[in-house]
Structures are given as C-alpha cells and as structure tokens.
Amino acid sequence: MSTMNLTVHVWRQKDARSPGKMVPYKVSGVSEHASFLEMLDVLNEQLIDKGEEPIAFDHDCREGICGMCSLMIDGRPHGGQAGTTTCQLHMRKFKNGDEIYVEPWRAAAFPVLRDLCVDRTAFEKVQQAGGFVTANVGSAPDANSVPIAKEAADRAFEAAACIGCGACVAACPNGSAMLYVAAKLTHLHMLPQGQPERLHRAQAMVNAMDAAGFGNCSNHYECEAACPKDISRDTIALMNRDFTKGTFAHRPRDTKGDGAG
Amino acid sequence: MSWFSSYVRSSIGAKQVMAATGLAMVLFAIVHMLGHLGMFSGQDAYNAYAHFLQTLGGPKWIARGGLLAVFVVHVASAMRLVARNRAARPVAYAVYKPVRSTLMSRTMAMTGLVLLAFIIYHLLHFTLGMVQPEFFHKLDQAGRYDAYSMFVRGFQNVGIFASYLVAILLLSLHLGHGASSWLQSLGLRHPKYSPKLDKLGPAISLILFLGYMAPPTAVLLGLIKLPGA
Ligand code: FES
Numbered sequence: 353m354s355t356m357n358l359t360v361h362v363w364r365q366k367d368a369r370s371p372g373k374m375v376p377y378k379v380s381g382v383s384e385h386a387s388f389l390e391m392l393d394v395l396n397e398q399l400i401d402k403g404e405e406p407i408a409f410d411h412d413c414r415e416g417i418c419g420m421c422s423l424m425i426d427g428r429p430h431g432g433q434a435g436t437t438t439c440q441l442h443m444r445k446f447k448n449g450d451e452i453y454v455e456p457w458r459a460a461a462f463p464v465l466r467d468l469c470v471d472r473t474a475f476e477k478v479q480q481a482g483g484f485v486t487a488n489v490g491s492a493p494d495a496n497s498v499p500i501a502k503e504a505a506d507r508a509f510e511a512a513a514c515i516g517c518g519a520c521v522a523a524c525p526n527g528s529a530m531l532y533v534a535a536k537l538t539h540l541h542m543l544p545q546g547q548p549e550r551l552h553r554a555q556a557m558v559n560a561m562d563a564a565g566f567g568n569c570s571n572h573y574e575c576e577a578a579c580p581k582d583i584s585r586d587t588i589a590l591m592n593r594d595f596t597k598g599t600f601a602h603r604p605r606d607t608k609g610d611g612a613g
Numbered sequence: 614m615s616w617f618s619s620y621v622r623s624s625i626g627a628k629q630v631m632a633a634t635g636l637a638m639v640l641f642a643i644v645h646m647l648g649h650l651g652m653f654s655g656q657d658a659y660n661a662y663a664h665f666l667q668t669l670g671g672p673k674w675i676a677r678g679g680l681l682a683v684f685v686v687h688v689a690s691a692m693r694l695v696a697r698n699r700a701a702r703p704v705a706y707a708v709y710k711p712v713r714s715t716l717m718s719r720t721m722a723m724t725g726l727v728l729l730a731f732i733i734y735h736l737l738h739f740t741l742g743m744v745q746p747e748f749f750h751k752l753d754q755a756g757r758y759d760a761y762s763m764f765v766r767g768f769q770n771v772g773i774f775a776s777y778l779v780a781i782l783l784l785s786l787h788l789g790h791g792a793s794s795w796l797q798s799l800g801l802r803h804p805k806y807s808p809k810l811d812k813l814g815p816a817i818s819l820i821l822f823l824g825y826m827a828p829p830t831a832v833l834l835g836l837i838k839l840p841g842a
Contacts, residue, residue, distance in 0.1 A: 567701030
C-alpha cells in the first residue's frame with residue numbers, strides 16, 4: 353500500500369466574526385485508499401498530537417447521501433470528480449507531494465461558522481417556504497393507488513436525488529442557489545401529489561431564495577457540472593416556467609384564515 | 614400592479630427582463646445588418662433604403678423610443694444584477710476553476726459595457742455626424758442624403774474600420790452567450806429541441822459578425838467604391 357505526503361492549504365477561521373486565512377499544513381503517511389475526509393482526520397490527529405486546534409469540517413454519513421460534507425477542493429466543489437461528494441473522493445486521485453487547497457463554500461447566504469463549516473440554514477428556509485405537499489392524516493394510502501408515468505417518476509427521482517449539499521451555490525460565479533431550488537421544485541412538480549400547490553410553491557420558494565441573499569443565475573451552468581448527484585439544468589428551465597406561469601396566470605390566493613403554506 | 618414590480622425585482626423576473634430586452638435587440642441587430650448588406654447593391658438602392666427609413670416620421674420615432682427604452686432597461690437591470698451577484702459572493706476563493714461556463718458567459722458585463730460605449734460612438738458617427746462631420750448629410754444626385762458615400766468614406770479610414778472590427782467582435786462574444794441564454798431564462802428547454810437550439814447563440818453571432826463586417830471589409834479592399842471613383 354503506498355502512502356503519500358501532502359501539503360494541504362486550509363481556510364482557518366476561529367468563528368463567524370473573526371477574519372480567516374489560508375494556512376499550509378504538511379500531512380504525512382496518507383493512504384491512497386483513504387477518502388478525502390479521512391485524510392483530514394489524519395491531519396487532525398497530527399495537529400492534536402502537536403497541541404494545535406484541529407480543523408473543523410462538516411460530515412456525517414460519509415457515503416454520499418447526507419449532503420453534509422462541503423469542501424471546495426482545488427477550486428472545485430467536492431474536488432470536481434463527476435458525481436462524487438467529498439466523502440467519496442479518494443486520495444488515489446492525488447499524487448505524493450501534491451499541494452491541495454481546501455476552502456469552505458463561499459456565499460453571502462452561507463456564512464462561515466468556523467474553518468470549513470458553513471451555515472446552510474438558508475436552504476432550510478427555502479424548503480420551509482414550499483417544499484412540501486399537503487397530505488391527509490390517517491392510514492397510509494395503498495401503494496401505487498395513484499398512477500404515475502414511468503418518465504415522470506424517473507424525472508422526479510432524479511431531482512429528488514439532491515442532497516442539499518450546496519455545491520451548486522459554491523460553484524456558481526454568482527453564488528446562485530437556482531439548481532437546488534429547481535431540484536426541490538421539479539421533484540414535486542413531476543408527481544400528482546405535488547400538483548395542488550405547484551405554482552404557489554414555485555413563487556414561495558423562489559421568493560425565499562431571493563430573500564436569503566443568493567445571487568442570480570447567468571446561465572453559466574457551473575452548478576450542473578459541480579452537482580454530485582448530476583442534477584440537470586433542465587430543472588431550472590422548469591422552475592422558470594412554473595414561476596412565470598405562477599406570476600402571470602395564477603389567481604391570487606385568498607389568504608384570510610390561511611394556515612401553513 | 615404590485616405583482617408586476619415584485620416579478621421584475623425577483624431573481625427569475627430579472628433574468629427574464631434581460632432575456633426579453635436582449636432578444637428584442639438581437640432582432641434589431643439582424644434587421645440592421647440586413648439593411649447594411651444593401652451597400653452591395655450600390656449607391657442608389659442604399660440611399661433609397663436610408664431615405665425610406667429617414668422619412669418614416671411617426672413610426673421611426675416610435676421605433677427609436679422603443680429601442681432606447683429596451684436598451685436602457687437591459688443596461689440598468691444588468692448593472693443591478695451584477696451588483697447583486699457580487700454581493701452574493703463577498704469573499705473570493707483562493708483557487709477557483711470554472712469548467713462549464715465559457716469565456717463568453719463570464720465576460721458578459723465587460724463586453725456589455727464596451728458595447729454600450731461603442732453604441733454611443735456609433736450614434737455620434739452615423740446618426741449625429743459628430744465623428745466625421747465633413748462627410749455628414751451630403752446630398753446625392755437625387756437630392757437624398759448620401760448615406761452610401763458617408764459609409765464608404767467612413768470605412769476607408771483604417772482606424773475607424775479597426776474600431777468597428779473590435780466592437781463587432783465583442784458583440785459576437787456577447788451574443789455567443791446571450792443569444793442562447795434567453796431560451797433557458799424563459800424556460801424554453803426540451804430534450805427534443807435543446808441540443809439544436811443551444812447552437813443558436815454561436816450561430817447568430819457568426820452570422821452577425823460576417824454580415825456586419827462584409828460591407829466595411831469590401832470598402833477597405835476597394836470592392837465598394839465611391840460613385841465615379
Ligand atoms: S458526509 Fe454525507 S454526503 Fe458526504
């Protein structure tokens with residue numbers, strides 16, 4: 353098994369209010385089978401041994417499904433390997449002696465909390481604004497009682513693969529969240545259960561996205577290239593259509609006595 | 614109308630305002646180019662076309678007013694968007710490697726600003742006659758403004774030719790992105806048509822570049838001459 357020695361430049365920032373800077377660290381004996389996060393674990397062990405503060409970074413499942421890991425690696429979200437999250441990126445993609453730059457997502461809507469951890473509450477706010485369907489309580493309906501075309505189910509599923517990591521925002525030169533919001537909208541748009549609130553949902557989630565301080569889309573499509581779940585920009589076109597329909601054709605709601613949503 | 618102003622201020626609304634005004638200007642640019650290809654049909658035909666446009670009266674002023682409005686909205690909303698996008702990424706990355714965006718898409722603001730300056734210069738040149746006043750509003754034999762000779766004299770000057778070449782190159786870069794981007798902004802995307810439609814921007818750019826540069830190049834090469842020369 354071959355190991356490597358690397359120089360890792362990491363953004364260090366004490367807390368949300370302190371200024372931060374890039375700090376170079378040497379890390380030795382990294383296995384080529386390690387994931388990128390495991391390499392940071394090794395580096396942290398070495399820092400702790402030296403009595404230094406370990407690097408804070410987000411992670412949870414370490415198997416590409418939770419969306420917590422969120423590192424800008426050498427100028428690409430999740431390191432730029434197609435369809436891969438940081439936790440699933442392997443060190444065999446790097447060479448002995450490499451210099452690697454690791455930064456947090458950069459966006460006004462994602463303030464840095466500490467080192468490489470950012471606050472992604474803005475995504476939750478967008479989701480809360482409309483990313484749900486209204487369902488009756490009581491016993492669960494029979495499976496497949498509502499017919500759904502295979503193509504529609506597939507497209508809903510592709511969009512639902514979004515893990516909300518924020519790589520789209522990180523990759524966008526404008527810090528725009530449109531791919532995330534569009535994925536959430538497309539997921540529900542494609543299904544019959546999503547229809548009653550469809551146009552209202554597009555309005556509500558886009559307004560929440562704007563209020564959170566994300567940038568605008570300039571159709572650079574960096575988001576699509578960065579998405580670890582390969583979500584297509586077609587979802588953004590769909591969102592644009594629904595938003596437009598909602599704006600020009602939707603009858604205003606009677607909000608008297610209106611509950612959630 | 615409060616829904617309309619919040620639409621225009623929203624992120625998607627602002628994209629669509631850019632798309633609609635941009636599209637209107639692309640259509641104008643195509644018609645404008647076709648008009649100038651008339652330089653190849655000689656002084657009489659070109660001056661007749663110029664005379665027709667200049668004597669339109671009411672419709673001419675409506676078209677000019679409309680174009681100006683579209684232009685101002687496009688520029689003003691672009692400036693607002695650029696400011697918002699800068700604010701959305703307050704700290705730059707130490708290392709950032711774009712992979713999908715193009716040089717054209719990333720330089721839209723810069724090419725747009727240079728085009729703004731060019732269009733003012735272009736109006737001063739051919740509409741207000743302040744760049745080469747000695748050639749402006751001369752009459753031809755039929756008593757019409759001799760737009761043909763003004764055009765020829767303009768592009769016999771290598772400096773003026775070069776400035777237009779640079780401007781048309783930048784226009785092509787701007788539309789290489791813009792003339793396909795509007796489809797996405799308006800949500801016009803479908804797997805049946807999009808692979809072809811994605812080439813619309815580069816295609817329009819190329820056509821406009823060739824169409825706009827053909828008459829000036831013909832002048833510079835001496836293929837289009839002053840009457841009697
Ligand atoms: S840690 Fe869960 S997706 Fe990477």
